[in-house]
Amino acid sequence: MAKWTTDDLPDLTGRTVVVTGAGRGLGLITARELARAGARVVLGVRDVGKARAAVAGLPGTFDVRPLDVADLASVRAFAGSWSGPLDVLVNNAGVMxxxxxxxxxxxxxxxxxxxxGPFLLTNLLLGHVTDRVxxxxxxxxxxxxxxxxxxxxRTRAYHGMAAYQASKLAVVLFSLELQRRLDAAGSPVRSVLASPGIARTALAAHSRSNVVNRFRFLTNSPEQGALSVLYAATADVPGNAYVGPAGPGGLRGGPAVRRAGKAGLDAALARRLWDATAGLVEAAAR
Ligand SMILES: NC(=O)c1ccc[n+]([C@@H]2O[C@H](COP(=O)([O-])OP(=O)(O)OC[C@H]3O[C@@H](n4cnc5c(N)ncnc54)[C@H](OP(=O)(O)O)[C@@H]3O)[C@@H](O)[C@H]2O)c1
Incomplete structure (x- = not known):
């Protein structure tokens, strides 16, 4: 599995995929490769013009739509305009x-x-999803x-890296609880996690505390980083699988099914986080 490459992508003809934040970075590579394999790829992006330019001339079918995942009205508009089946939703957009x-x-x-934002987007689109998130x-x-x-x-002093790490733990716990709910409902839909390791994208360009800037030898190319996302989106992995680079520390290498950190496997915490997040969304709507 560690030698898996984009050449191993299955034929995705007839499948529809949404990739958020797909105008650049790992999202763009993911969108490009899924389209090359035959999927119709919907790019949910903040800058529609930039994303259209990024995919212009690439082989495959692309549909670029406005989506700001940090704006709940934008999330609702994107989801509300969806019709028909959605095979795979890739929640890629992120800041660090x-x-x-x-x-x-x-x-x-x-x-x-x-x-x-991805929590709300996923819940609003879930009824359309046929394969996985x-x-x-x-x-x-x-x-x-x-x-x-x-x-x-709101009440603590904000710390940028602590907020990033907490948000990415929240993503892991969201997947755990989502899979539990899907299983309880008898749904065949899977919730799958992807970790790119450390990939040399613009994500950390502004961050002084990140290893990308300090230890380049530990890093993946963006193409390698996207492999975990592509594998998670297409391979026959179990529900709530954690896909990440096979190398030491899960930082580099080809995609493999690994194990999330201990806190990310805490089912009780995952349920409480679901309620807390739903509470945030509800409060914001008032
Ligand atoms: N690179 C790594 O080493 C690494 C490691 C672990 C996890 N990740 C995760 O991988 C994902 C992609 O990151 P990347 O490395 O490709 O970083 P990137 O090059 O900075 O790309 C981030 C993408 O997210 C989009 N985005 C940011 N805020 C958004 C919003 N509010 N609504 C919609 N799109 C938004 C950006 O769009 P704009 O062009 O509009 O800004 C951009 O397309 C992130 O979730 C990140 O946390 C990356």
Whole structure:
């Protein structure tokens, strides 16, 4: 499995995939490769013009639509306009270690981009999903600490990296609880996690605390990083599988099914996080 490449992608003709944040970085590579394998790829992006330019001339079928996952109205509009089956939803859009900021809904920008927005998007689209939801998380979820009483960084002093790590732990726990609910409902839909390791994208360009900037020898090319996402989106993996690079520390190498960190396997915490996140979404709507 560690030698898996994009040449191993199955024929995806007739399948529809949504990739969020697909105008650049890992999302663009994921969209490009899924389309090359035959899927109709819907790119949910903030900058439609830029994304159209990025996929112009690439082989395959692309449909670029506006989506700001940190804006709950935008999430609702994207999901509300969906019709027909959606085989795979790839929640890829994300930010890392960004300064404190509030969204139009008054929510923490980083937590909403990485977790709360994708939580709402997934729940709104779930009735259309036929195969799976892929959540792009990070090995840094292992360092995540969740404060369910202050998930949205209102009462604590904000810390960019701590918020990133917590949001990526939230993604892992969201997948766990989503899979539990799907199983309980007898649904064949899978919830799958993908960790790109460390890939040299723009994600950490502004972040002084990130290893991408300090230890290039530990890093993947963006093409390698996207392999975990592509494998999670297409391979026959079990529900709530954690797909990440096979190499030491899950940082580099070909995709393999690995194990999430201990906190990411805490089913009771996952249920409480679901309720806390739903509470944030409800409060924002009031
Ligand atoms: N690179 C790594 O080493 C690494 C490691 C672990 C996990 N990840 C995860 O992989 C995913 C992709 O990251 P990347 O490395 O490809 O970073 P990137 O090159 O910075 O790309 C991030 C993408 O997310 C989009 N995005 C950000 N905020 C958004 C919003 N509110 N609504 C819609 N799209 C939004 C960006 O769109 P704009 O062009 O509009 O900004 C961009 O397309 C992220 O979830 C990240 O946490 C990456």
């Amino acid at each position: 270690d960004v300064p404190a900021a509030r969204t139009a809904d008054g929510l923490d920008r980083q937590t909403t981009t990485n977790h709360t 892929v959540h792009v998380t990070s090995q840094l979820h292992r360092r995540g600490e969740l404060d369910l009483g202050d998930l949205d960084w």
